[in-house]
Amino acid sequence: VAFNKNGGSLGETGSVNYMFDRKGYLAIEREGLAVSEDDLFEKVLEAGGEDLITSPEVFEIYTAAEDFVTVRDTLEQEFTLAQAELTMIPQTTIQLDTEKQAQLEALIEKLEDDDDVTEVYTSVEE
Secondary structure: OHHHHOOOOOOOOOOOHHHEEEEEEEEEEOOOOOOOHHHHHHHHHHHOOOEEEEOOOEEEEEEEHHHHHHHHHHHHOOOOOOEEEEEEEEOOOEOOOHHHHHHHHHHHHHHHHOOOOOOOOOOEOO
16 A cells, blocks of 8 residues: 555566565674674685675675575674674665655655565665
8 A cells, every 4th residue: 555655556576576686684793893804704705605895883794595594603603793684685776866765765664664564675775
C-alpha cells in the first residue's frame, strides 16, 4: 500500500535481482582496535573476504554470500564485529536531487514501518 500511495508500482518477485549482488557485510569499529589496516586486510583475505573499505568509524568488509559464515566465524575469533549480515549491493548507483532524495527517504520509512517488509534496498548513492 505504501509503495502504491507514493507513485510506485510492484514488479514480479525478483524482477530487479539482476541489478544487485548478494554479499556478506561485516563491520569492525576502528576505535580501540589494536591492529593496523594492512594487517586487518591480510586477515580478511586469509579468511576469504573480498574487500575492506575504511571509514573514520569502521572497517567495512565484504564477502561472497557463500563465504559469509566462514569469514564471520574466522574474524569473530579475533575481533568484535559491530555488524554482520547478508545484504544486497547495487551493481550501479544513481544520484538523486534533494527533493527526490527526501521523497525516497519518506517512502523507505513507510515501507520499513510495514510489518510485511523485511528489508529495503536501493541503488541510490548514499
